[in-house]
Amino acid sequence: KTLQFIFLNRGALDNTGYTMEEARSLTPIDLKPDYSVSSFRNMIEPLINGKKEILVFQTTHKRKDQSLYDVEVHLQKMFYRNREVFTAIIIDITQATNDEKRLKELHEKLVKSNERLKYFAATTAHDLKEPLRMISNFSDLLRTRLEGQLNEKTSKYLYFISDAANRMQQLIYDILEYSEIEAGKLKKTIVDLKGILLNVMSDLEPSISSKKAILNLPDEYPVIRGNEILLYRVFQNLINNSLKYSKENQRPKITLSIKEDFDCFLFTIADNGIGIEEKYLNKIFDLYVRLHSKAEFQGTGLGLAIVQKIIHLHGGEIWVESIPGEGSQFYFKLPK
Ligand code: ADP
Numbered sequence: 594k595t596l597q598f599i600f601l602n603r604g605a606l607d608n609t610g611y612t613m614e615e616a617r618s619l620t621p622i623d624l625k626p627d628y629s630v631s632s633f634r635n636m637i638e639p640l641i642n643g644k645k646e647i648l649v650f651q652t653t654h655k656r657k658d659q660s661l662y663d664v665e666v667h668l669q670k671m672f673y674r675n676r677e678v679f680t681a682i683i684i685d686i687t688q689a690t691n692d693e694k695r696l697k698e699l700h701e702k703l704v705k706s707n708e709r710l711k712y713f714a715a716t717t718a719h720d721l722k723e724p725l726r727m728i729s730n731f732s733d734l735l736r737t738r739l740e741g742q743l744n745e746k747t748s749k750y751l752y753f754i755s756d757a758a759n760r761m762q763q764l765i766y767d768i769l770e771y772s773e774i775e776a777g778k779l780k781k782t783i784v785d786l787k788g789i790l791l792n793v794m795s796d797l798e799p800s801i802s803s804k805k806a807i808l809n810l811p812d813e814y815p816v817i818r819g820n821e822i823l824l825y826r827v828f829q830n831l832i833n834n835s836l837k838y839s840k841e842n843q844r845p846k847i848t849l850s851i852k853e854d855f856d857c858f859l860f861t862i863a864d865n866g867i868g869i870e871e872k873y874l875n876k877i878f879d880l881y882v883r884l885h886s887k888a889e890f891q892g893t894g895l896g897l898a899i900v901q902k903i904i905h906l907h908g909g910e911i912w913v914e915s916i917p918g919e920g921s922q923f924y925f926k927l928p929k
Contacts, residue, residue, distance in 0.1 A: 609657060624655055625653070626661070636650070640668060640670050648667075648668040649665065649668075662687050665686050666681055667683075714772045715769060715772050719769065722762070725761055732758065760891070760893070767896070774823065779907075781819055785821065786814035792825065796829060805845075806839070808847050815851060817927055820907070823903040827904065828862075830899065837891075847864050850863075856929055857929055858929065863922040866920055868919055869884065869915040869917065870917050877913065878897045878901040881895065882897075900925075911926075
């Protein structure tokens with residue numbers, strides 16, 4: 594009734610700096626500068642009238658020397674020598690509160706530095722486009738103007754210049770695309786999967802017909818929510834890779850299948866291409882990872898990194914299984 598302390602254990606005495614004698618003349622309000630008698634009584638009302646078994650709250654405690662520390666209080670009603678009393682377990686959360694504050698500061702710093710990095714990557718890539726276009730255009734111009742007048746070596750050098758410029762253009766395009774895919778900007782709608790695949794097929798038609806590739810697509814498509822443009826890029830990249838990394842002496846056969854699972858749809862894109870050695874299976878989704886020289890296969894090594902980023906943004910996951918020389922199966926899950 595008086596709220597006066599009856600007993601404090603050793604830890605409580607050490608923490609508050611009072612002796613037992615001193616503490617017995619105090620009430621919790623003397624320790625809790627955030628509360629007045631009435632606000633404290635209001636708070637413990639549910640314990641008194643039995644509406645609550647336990648109250649847990651965070652506040653600040655004042656020591657005898659007036660210094661403050663953050664605490665978490667667990668308050669309960671109990672019987673002690675036939676009297677109704679309160680028992681409180683007080684946890685000093687100074688460290689946890691400091692850690693949390695520090696974590697928040699670090700997180701904010703990280704977000705800002707990430708923003709700056711993204712901005713840097715985007716502007717650098719963007720600014721490089723123009724001079725590159727000049728190199729590419731003028732080397733093409735030189736080649737056509739000097740057609741027939743150049744010896745074999747010189748025309749080869751000119752070809753190297755424009756080829757390098759083209760690859761760099763593709764690289765810049767991919768870096769920009771990678772840095773622009775962002776969670777916050779992800780607009781989701783019901784996705785027309787069949788439409789996406791028809792478009793991808795028409796995009797890749799030159800390569801499909803020159804390689805005489807066989808594409809097996811499902812008859813039915815599930816209804817999923819996602820970003821149509823980004824998912825289009827997923828299928829385009831994966832099917833393009835299956836065409837690109839096909840075996841020279843064999844017609845590429847690419848099969849897309851979709852299975853319904855409990856909470857997601859599992860997509861599989863299987864090919865009969867050159868396959869991937871086991872030790873590279875996890876690495877190929879990293880930025881700039883390529884297993885072949887540019888002479889063997891053109892590419893920037895960003896395609897699968899972009900695909901993975903898009904799948905993760907949709908709350909899914911992606912992985913690959915493969916037997917070198919026989920083919921690869923790319924699996925990805927999208928939540929329902
Ligand atoms: P890129 O095709 O531009 O090199 P990707 O990120 O799309 O980059 O692929 C990374 C690497 O993974 C490729 O260089 C290739 O070695 C390997 N790879 C991707 N898809 C396949 C596939 N279907 N079959 C065999 N290897 C593949």
